[in-house]
Amino acid sequence: MSRHVPEFALVTGALLSLSFLVSSLVLTGDVLRSTLVAVFLGYPFVAYGVVHDDDPTNVLPPMAVLALGGLVGVVLLAEATLGGSRAATPLSGFTFGVLLGLLALLPPLVYYLRYGAAVNPLTPGKTALGCFVVAVGLLAVGFLADTVLYATADALLVSLTGALYAARRGALPSPSTRRLLVFGGVAAGVCLLAVGSALGVTLDEWVVVAAALTFGPSAYYALTVEYA
Numbered sequence: 532m533s534r535h536v537p538e539f540a541l542v543t544g545a546l547l548s549l550s551f552l553v554s555s556l557v558l559t560g561d562v563l564r565s566t567l568v569a570v571f572l573g574y575p576f577v578a579y580g581v582v583h584d585d586d587p588t589n590v591l592p593p594m595a596v597l598a599l600g601g602l603v604g605v606v607l608l609a610e611a612t613l614g615g616s617r618a619a620t621p622l623s624g625f626t627f628g629v630l631l632g633l634l635a636l637l638p639p640l641v642y643y644l645r646y647g648a649a650v651n652p653l654t655p656g657k658t659a660l661g662c663f664v665v666a667v668g669l670l671a672v673g674f675l676a677d678t679v680l681y682a683t684a685d686a687l688l689v690s691l692t693g694a695l696y697a698a699r700r701g702a703l704p705s706p707s708t709r710r711l712l713v714f715g716g717v718a719a720g721v722c723l724l725a726v727g728s729a730l731g732v733t734l735d736e737w738v739v740v741a742a743a744l745t746f747g748p749s750a751y752y753a754l755t756v757e758y759a
Contacts, residue, residue: 537584541591544576563610563631570603570635581642593647600639604632626673626681633688644696655702662693670740679736683743691750698755709752716748 548569555565581587611628612621651658666686673682697703704712720741727737 537580537587538590540576540583541580544573544580547576548573563607566603566606566610567631567635574638578638587642588646591642593643596639597643597647600636604636607631607635620676622672622676623678626669626676626678626685629669629685630681630688633685637688637692640692644699655697655700659693659697659702662689662696666690666693674736680739683739687743687747691747691754694751695754698751698758703755703758706756709748709755712748713752716744716746720745 551572552565552569555568556562559565577591581591584590608625608628608631611631612624614621614624653661666689669685669689670679670682673679673685676682694703703709723737723741723744724734727734
């Protein structure tokens with residue numbers, strides 16, 4: 532009987548998510564919040580099923596899971612950008628939507644990378660570099676839209692995802708270089724705050740970026756410390 536517990540968890544999660552999504556859409560019409568809550572209602576059950584199933588791909592094909600996660604991410608991004616988040620402008624809603632989309636997409640992406648076929652035409656190093664470029668672009672958009680907090684979270688998630696993907700595929704700096712990255716991140720954060728203080732500007736946004744510069748390399752080192 533315990534052999535069917537993972538499948539039962541998946542069914543339970545799907546029923547909870549779908550029932551909440553449909554009822555919430557009918558009663559409130561709020562696509563953004565309804566979709567977001569439905570996603571986070573279902574994900575714990577799916578995670579339980581994946582962890583406790585010897586071969587979850589029999590029930591959850593990796594490509595289908597990734598496609599569904601991508602679809603949900605696009606819905607959240609579009610709804611936040613087009614006004615579902617009550618943002619002042621579409622550009623400011625975009626950075627918030629990217630954050631929601633990433634939170635919905637990353638778990639299916641991790642599942643696909645773990646169980647699916649490798650179809651990425653880029654090398655791990657180029658993938659990490661591409662993610663870093665995208666992260667810088669998102670941060671620039673955040674400064675333009677005055678949504679630095681969301682944009683910093685976006686940039687942190689994207690850059691860490693690319694770096695951890697490359698590490699998983701064997702492309703990562705030596706342990707000593709990773710330790711230097713940690714010290715470099717701390718130094719960059721301190722220098723950024725020093726520059727902001729010298730300029731006499733409001734430091735709210737500068738503190739957020741400095742915290743990301745400090746946290747990002749430290750998180751990367753902590754998550755890759757087991758690699759040689």
